[in-house]
Amino acid sequence: MHGLTALELARRRGRGVPLMARILRSRLAARLxxxxxxxxxxxxTVFACASLMRLAMRAAGLAS
Structure with a gap:
């Protein structure tokens, strides 16, 4: 057991690493x-700026 990490120990016991898979999925979900x-x-933001510009143009009489 010298130098074994928790992941290596889990692999040796045959359990795999479902915790790591869950962490990776949660990271991906967070990033997305x-x-x-x-x-x-x-x-x-683009919609708000365009709407403000449209209002300003209408107020200046530039609307068609």
Whole structure:
């Protein structure tokens, strides 16, 4: 048992590493969640800026 880590010990017992698989999946889910949140924030920001520009152009009489 000298120098064995918890993962090596689990492999030797035949249990595999389901904890690591769960951690990796949760990291992937977190990263995808952040990606989606940042993308939605970017889309919302562009929409807000475009709406404000449209209002400003209408107020200046530049609307067609």
């Amino acid at each position: 969640g952040w990606l989606l949140a940042l993308w939605l924030a970017g889309v919302a």
